[in-house]
Amino acid sequence: MIGLLLRYYEQTAGVVALDGIPLRDYNISWLRSTIGVVQQEPVIFATTVSENIRMGDDSLTNEDVEEACRLANALEFIKKLSDGFNTVIGEGAVQLSGGQKQRIAIARALIRKPKILLLDEATSALDNESEKAVQAALDKAKENRTTLCIAHRLSTIRNAGKIIVFDKGRIIEQGIEILNITKSIQVNGIYLGMVNAQQIAKGEEDTTLDDVDPLHLQRGFTRPASVVDIQTHSELKRESTRIRQSMISTSTQETAWELESAREEMMDEGGMEASSLDILTYARPELPMAFVAMIFTVLRGLTWPIFSIIYGKLFLLLSNPDPTMLARGNVTNSVFFMLLAIGSGITTFCSGSLFGITGEKMAMRLRMDVFKNIMRQDASYFDDSKHNTGNLTARLATDAPNVQAAIDQRLAEVMQGISALATGIIVAFCYGWNMAMCGLVTALILGKTIQHRLLHILKITRKLSEFIVNGYNNLVVIFDLTIVTESISNIRAIQALCKESYMFQAYCAAAREPHRRAMIRGEQKYCRSHHHSYSNDSHLMVNS
Structure with a gap:
């Protein structure tokens, strides 16, 4: 569904429309710029936290970045990082928890001020503790915009204005739910079966962040929360099996x-x-x-x-x-x-x-x-x-x-x-040995002179190259x-x-x-x- 809405694919039958206008009639860049996406597996690039949120948009100020992080409940943990917003996130963002990566992805989606927000199983891969933080951020993100949430966890859609149940690509049920009271949804339908299976209890409150309203729909079973101690790189680093032999370039072209x-x-x-x-x-x-x-x-x-x-x-x-x-x-x-x-x-x-x-x-x-x-x-x-x-x-x-x-x-x-x-x-x-000796001595003298000049040029080139490389390393x-x-x-x-x-x-x-x-x-x-x-x-x- 996300692929169709963002036009990764074109439908072969039927019409996918936005405000009554087929998506094919929209400019694809404009369409994607008005839609914010939060995926199940957040994509974090190997650059700074700030650049992950800005993504090259120089028109965004530091205040804009902080406001987006505040809405995503990410500001507090970002400020605790070693360099704050300038902290370089390594490949795969292994030093961040799943909830932290998800909140950075939410901040990146919100900073564009999208009119439509697509949530694709945004909390399904998180533990309970991370899910609560991310869910609180999503609740803030949903305000004042159209939100389409794809989920299997019913707690994720507890405040949804409309619930649509799909089965094998077809709509089989739709309606609304307020405090576990279903309207327009079959009493013995699939949705009610999911409610019973996940044991959503009416009126119970879940432990959450201070700024999160009590949850009216709570799952009766939870996974044990996994406490992850984020260790520093030096603590994780241990003696690793190295490649004992590494070949270096023998190319005559290498300086x-x-x-x-x-x-x-x-x-x-x-x-x-x-x-x-x-x-x-x-x-x-x-x-x-x-x-x-x-x-x-x-x-x-x-x-x-x-x-x-x-x-x-x-x-x-x-x-x-x-x-x-x-x-x-x-x-x-x-x-x-x-x-x-x-x-x-x-x-x-x-x-x-x-x-x-x-x-x-x-x-x-x-x-x-x-x-x-x-x-x-x-x-x-x-x-x-x-x-x-x-x-x-x-x-x-x-x-x-x-x-x-x-x-x-x-x-x-x-x-x-x-x-x-x-x-x-x-x-x-x-x-002729005499002419051969003259030619050989002349060649040796010329060779030594050329070698001296080449070494001098290589020395200058080395200093210039080191200066350039050092300059690039600072960028x-x-x-x-x-x-x-x-x-x-x-x-x-x-x-x-x-x-x-x-x-x-x-x-x-x-x-x-x-x-x-x-x-x-x-x-x-x-x-x-x-x-x-x-x-x-x-x-x-x-x-x-």
Whole structure:
């Protein structure tokens, strides 16, 4: 029913109307903005109490927020929180009781001043003590607005102006009840059976808050109240089984400060830094395929030394005055260039494909192992704010590709460079040791100079990045993955609040800095490396 009234779904038959006008004729955003919803399971976002109530509406003042909380009987317990309205509620709001979360949800619904209030089993999941507090808040919330209450507990609808009994989607009884006197409801009907079953006693009073009127309808049986002692995080925290080994990024694109940040996070988790040997040991099932890929990579690295030999013979041929020898030599060199281009293309394709398959297989296996390890942790592990859904999702999404760098195409590029360098030095010394020594010394000097300049640039970049990151850490911005997780899992609540654009803007703000850093690092390295490889092959084809 709630889904039809809020137009989550469109009815296939009949008409759902408001003030005699079909809901389809209303603007959906306007319709939802005039309706406040309090659900059975309250949706609380991982931000401050104040922002949970405001939901991005800057036009609301602090007085408006306090007034809504006062109507929802939430002001007293909110002021007792560590930072009051600025207290950050963790994911799932585990530090709040069910009644407290429900009253915050009621305050969020009331602050919009809705003309219609929908209560969907708002107290069914609460214990007696919490139910009384929430029921008192709902009684205040019902004043001066149309209220539609869906309930199985009859105490929830004791003051209803009209009671409608549904059975399998059909109205079977309707009427009113005043002090247990039914009108227009069958004497031996379903409603009376529910009354008798729940033993609603006339005139009895229930223990409730001071500002709640005595209840005329009281259930004869109650559940034993559960006394929940809200303990602090430090009291709940105990020694948790940690993931003993955490892999850090070995990507050549990672800057020094990012590696240091990853290392510090790993140490906080109680993990140990993994060596390349540890990664290769873990990747033992994929090593046979990686070995074959390595052979193709070494052959790919021989391309440029062989190219230099053919190119040198071409210049030597041009110095020959015999036209016949020149023509024959051109044909021979063209064939060599073509064969080299074909061989380079085959080795590049095989190396990239095999290393890609190897890396993906290892990454998939690592993700499964990390996920299994996370699922084995005890409850205190998930009480830590660093282990919310967004961060754990990010770990599964990013850690595996970072480890994958040790055995995928990036390793192929390194091995290709080593192969080309070693073969080139050997060829140079074979043709002339004196010129080879001059070239080698010159290359070492230039390499040292470039390395010094790069370290200087990285040092400046690190300081600038740390300044930016520290500035962002001081902002109350939800991590972008947490926003995505909350938006998807609570999509109906966001639609009911008409906050789709607010969540989108929050995600854009949170993702702006990571996107900027990704652009600086150049996350398109795969495309660039493949473009570079195949452009070299094209160059060889042109020469042929």
